Amino acid sequence: MDKLIKSISSSGSFRAYVLDSTETVRTAQEKHQTLSSSTVALGRTLIANQILAANQKGDSKITVKVIGDSSFGHIISVADTKGHVKGYIQNTGVDIKKTATGEVLVGPFMGNGHFVTIIDYGTGNPYTSTTPLISGEIGEDFAYYLTESEQTPSAVGLNVLLDQDDKVKVAGGFMLQVLPGATEEEIARYEKRIQEMPAISTLLESDDHINALLSAIYGDEDYKVLSEEEIGFACDCSRQRFEAALITLGNAELKAMAEEDHGAEITCQFCGETYTFTEQDLEALIND
Known part of the structure; x- marks a missing residue:
């Protein structure tokens, strides 16, 4: 089972979620038989929704739609507050890499579109919010949604790394948010650390990528782990x-x-x- 760790700085001015979503994305790839670019795009969307669902209370259901007008088509994910997530991508067969490095490409093939969230609180009046895709890399689009729609300045990093056979090797990410009361000095310090932190792909390749992510976020500053929650791919069809x-x-x-x-x-x-x-x-x- 994958896990999500919620933490908060000792000052109470910042909170961070870090995730190991390897089995989640691996299961999605196996179920949908996605090729490389489609695997990464779908995986990033699932991780984003795991973060979003962890931010909700009660028995809410959260739908994330990444709607592009290019190769991938639409990516749809549904998550709940119990750690379950499911999802699919319209075009499972996108397989595009940089010739020189073999890096899997996503952003250039998402096209123009929107990042849509629908939060169903079970009251019959779901809340819908839409922001434009700013890069198609999904992590950046998710951060833009959090900052613009939820009015919470956020830094997000999420990725899926594949092995030489294009199978999911590791997947995960983080979200860092500024909380009310943070001083300008604290904000500047965290911004500097985020700007200088290694690439998310490098951190995920660490032997213990959960701790590597936490160390990169907090540096030598004290923080407290609030909870450790199980997350995973699960479909409620019957x-x-x-x-x-x-x-x-x-x-x-x-x-x-x-x-x-x-x-x-x-x-x-x-x-x-x-x-x-x-x-x-x-x-x-x-x-x-």
């Missing part, structure tokens, strides 16, 4: 849920499926699980 969806189609359409197609197959977009309904299953739904 046969019963898709049965309910089929029933909404009405008897005429169900009868046509039974007579013309002799059944139905439904695949969950979020996890790739396929549910098969035979002709007899459809007839039973009609009779019920």
Whole structure:
């Protein structure tokens, strides 16, 4: 199971979340059979949503949509406050790397678009916020959303590193936020440290990347770990849920499926699980 650690500076002026999301992104890659660029883009979106969900209370559900007009299409993720996240990318087959270094490319192929969040508090009135994509690298777009929409100055780093076979090697990231009461001197000190910190990819390659991230964020300043929470990829789809969806189609359409197609197959977009309904299953739904 992956983990997310919440921490706060001893002064109470800054808080930081650091994540190991390796299994989360590895599971997503396996379920969707994504190629390199699609794996990294989807992985970054899942990590961003894990951070966003950890910032909510109660039984909220958070949907993140990264909507670009280029190669990837839309990336959709849904997370909850219990540490579960699921997601998919429309185009699973984007596989573009720099020739000289082999670096997986994401930003240039996202295109123009928006970073959309929908927070459902369970009250029937979800809150939606939209900010423009500023780079397509997703981490920068997420930081811009936090600063502009939630009015909380934030630094974000998130990435997915692949091995020589383009399988997920390690994934994770961090979020650092300025809290009310921070002095200009403190802010300048943290800004300098963030600007000078190693690349997120370098930190993730450390033997203990969770501690490497915390050390890079806080330097020699004291901080307190507030909690350590389990996070992971989990889909809440079920046969019963898709049965309910089929029933909404009405008897005429169900009868046509039974007579013309002799059944139905439904695949969950979020996890790739396929549910098969035979002709007899459809007839039973009609009779019920």
